[in-house]
Amino acid sequence: MPRMSSATAVLLGLLSAGPPICLSAQALRVPYTTFTLPNGLQVILHEDHSVPVVAVNTWYHVGSSDERPGRTGFAHLFEHIMFMGSEHVPTGEFDRLLEAVGADNNGSTTEDRTNYYEDGPANALPLMLYLDSDRLGFLLPEITTDKVDLQRGVVQNERRQSYENRPYGLAEENILDRLYPPAHPYHWPVIGSMKDLQAATLEDVRRFFQSYYTPNNSTIAIAGDISPGDARTLVQRYFGDIARGPAVIRMPPPPVHVTADIDAVLEDRVQLPRVYDAWHTVKAFADDDAALDVVANVLAGGRSSRLYRRLVYDLQIATDVVAFQDGTRIDGKFEIFATARPGHQLGELQRVIDEELRKLADGGPTAREVERAQNTFEAQFLSRMERVGGFGGKADQLNFYNYFVGTPDYFQKDLDRYGRVRAADVQRAVKTYLTSAHRVVLSVVPQGKPELGVKP
């Protein structure tokens, strides 16, 4: 859920369609230094002088999985409120001051974390840190019910624009609802429900801020045309006097078991029905996480993939097919979806998907398929080294690796995970996780036509 649109794809790219291999000679390195202020704020610095720009990327280790019942969508609503001014920065000035020096900014929220960035000319670093520290240290006095109401309206419009008014846009929340039990923190979508967004209060803002928006629950990565010494002095100047907050304590999530196929039908304003299959898999960086990325690539990564060839090219019964492994902090899921062409039934599509899963489970992928996937991932990885800022730039990736595996420069090691995947790993992953007796099958059908579902 980015604060402004246009970044969702990049975000998914970072968190799910994971990185690549080590087939190239040169190792991938993002040299960094790190230090932690007495108040617990960890800072990661990376020099890249190729372009005179700087990126400040802040992660708060809080996401929608930290929300309480009746307040779904709150972490993301709060992200919006972070731009509404702080004690020394009147409402609107955060954006105006940055634009006036040629800088951009945005924020986004996932299940696991909330991130914020400012990108701009290298000389703007003091301003970026001034603004970020003011909203960490001095936010609450400025937040009023009116401001909460205003951003509530914006976020509700984001929900309308990106989910309700978009064909198939409500599929994902219907899948989560069935894949995770109500007490599991991934049971609801990051955007939340209209009702819960409506219910959020100023008191919720206060409590959430005090629990999670603390220096000790945050990391800042600064990358680009910087002097590490100067950057450190600036961080100390602006963040040093902000008080440490309480430790964040999380309960372990309840176990997840889908013990049988769960079939569901959702009626939507669409003409062509679409089927979604979803399974529990493994969390990010667990064993088999990389193998499952390769499974997704073999099944539906581009026009040479198995499901594209069968469904779209040979049989011509689908317009598209997508597959992905989505490994997150405390769990993971694998999804496949395909849209039927006019005159074709979801049952036809599902039969072919099942056939192809069985073939992959029985025979495994070819050596070329595995190598093709590895090469594709490697190239994606290289391209992500081009940018220091934005969602998915080097600063964001340093924070990502730091939070998920505890090592900011994990680029090469992450790549190596994919280089190690063998055909047998792919085959085992399909057999282990993508079984038909443990999945959610959601049919999205035109309104008034539930009979078009997979199981009419």
Added chain:
Amino acid sequence: MTSIRCAAAIVLAVLASARLSAQVDRSKPPTLPPPPALKLPAIQTATLPNGLTLAVVEMHKVPVVDVQVLVDAGAARDPGDLPGLATFTALMLQQGAGTRGALDVADEAAFLGAQLNTTAALDGAVASLHVPRRRLEAALDLLADVVLRPAFPDSEVARQRELRGAQLVQQRDEPVAVANVAFPAIVYGAGHPYGHPLNGTDAATAALTRDRVAGFYRAYYRPNASRILIVGDITLAQARPLLAARFGAWEQGDVPGLAGGSAPTPAARAVYLIDKPGAAQSVIRIGHVGPARSTPDWYALEVLNTILGGAFTSRLNQNLRETHGYTYGAFSQFAARRLAGAFVALASVVTAKTDSSLVEFLKELRRIRDEPVPDPELAKAKAYVSLGLPGEFETTGGAGARFREVLSYGLPLDYYDRYIERIGAVTAADVQRVARQYIDPDHFDIVVVGDKAQIEAGIRALNEGPIVYRDLWGLEIK
């Protein structure tokens, strides 16, 4: 919930830290050192004997290369009876080329870790490649096959024709896609090169054949009407022989100039309503035909648009999103086009506030003409445009997009070296002058895709022009 007690403790801590902060002056934003000098990568060019221009931009940070073959074969060249032919031809380049079948082309690209795309926009077609440097040679072999030796097999034409037919059905479910097709149809009319849908119509799709695709390809895919732009970990000296070996034998042809297509006489302001029963939001497009990219006023227009709707703090977004909460975002744009491009202001707004949103749009679009822009707002917009420029050239893709603009619109090669100076020269009077010249509320076409039953009465009550019903293509309802 034990957090209540903790929360109280934190409040005290925050207050305490506010007192301690005397050592940091937070009363005003820090004074910044001067911005870094602009240092853009240079573009170098060479021409092959067959008239093909090569342009190389060296960027050696990451071992990747971005290649774009820019062909003067855009959708503006679609024949009147076959809208969508240019985009379909571009798509077909990949469906079998040289000795490879359609799926083999895709397989080879993926195996090389290459992103291979072939698309067409209004003003041109692009065959592009983004690939690790060490696989560039093999990827260029594939790209040359795709651009020079497409097979256009009947079976693949039929397959892609069927797929496009299904995608056109899907397009009707997507209100934003509907608005993007309807707006140019209404603004330009069907007779103008920019007035038809990029991906065609149901009837035109059904009429696509191998002969029409091959004919379009023969007419427009010629080296003398093309350029190859390479950005990345390579030099001109390295690139030239690689490209000469692969594209040197590309055969020249007479490519006719792009027919101007007279801009339609602007109609009086009207609201074109496209019904989407049950829609949670109304998709709004407001505008008319604007200037071509080549206008000397482009710098002033960039500043104008940044003030009006090109950035987060622009007036439209501040008003409709940050003041009223009607939308997730409101923006505006002057489309960069070889012929006269469209000016458009746009947003998706909550259904119940469709009429209120139109009021705010029209208020801002009139105010930018009626009142001179205050100095701080002008300064902020100019700084945002010029100081943000280096970041646009950080990646091969970003630099490629900027230099593509230079090549496609015939701008001087040192265009961006003088850009900041030209933006700096724009005055408040310039902004008001171009606002009055290029934004004309009396002739706005206001296109709204939404739930007619809920929004029509409110729009009618605004009394901002007649309401005209249109279908999902923006055409008159018969």
